[in-house]
Amino acid sequence: DGVAEADIRRQAEAGDVGAQRHITHLESELAMERGRRALVWLKKSADQELAIAEYELALGYVGQTGLMLLPRDVDTFLKLLKKTAAEGYAPAQNRIGTMLITGATLPLDLPAGIEWLRKAADQNHPQALLNLARHYACGNGEPRHSGETVVALLRKAAQAGVAEAQYLLAERRP
16 A cells, blocks of 8 residues: 555544554454464463463363464364363363263263362362352262362352352352
């Protein structure tokens, strides 16, 4: 075009619809470039076994984060998710537990799913506390000790700010 970006931005601010559309394309290109750079940094931190980076990268392979630059790859997702869960990262443990219990992406395995939820709940992961309480309430698995009853788990999740746990706990009171 030969028109300076600053001039196009001024024209766009002044209401020129053609300039506004042009700015849309410029901003989109900038966003894509920033996304590519962000992905490089995320991969570097995941390569150094930063659990949250590994988890976010795993989710990116199934389109569950803003990383739209990654190709859909369920095998890589599962590999990274299992690795991160095995390293003790509670959100990954909760995710694997839920997937095993529902049979989503992984074969249905209720006992293994409950064990993964327990691992995450043992770290006070709020969603795992709620998930485990819900499964115990339905008769899926049994508490290992008094601190792992349905009410105890709901109370911990509610104290962590999980609205559904707060509601379910309130519903249980006479």
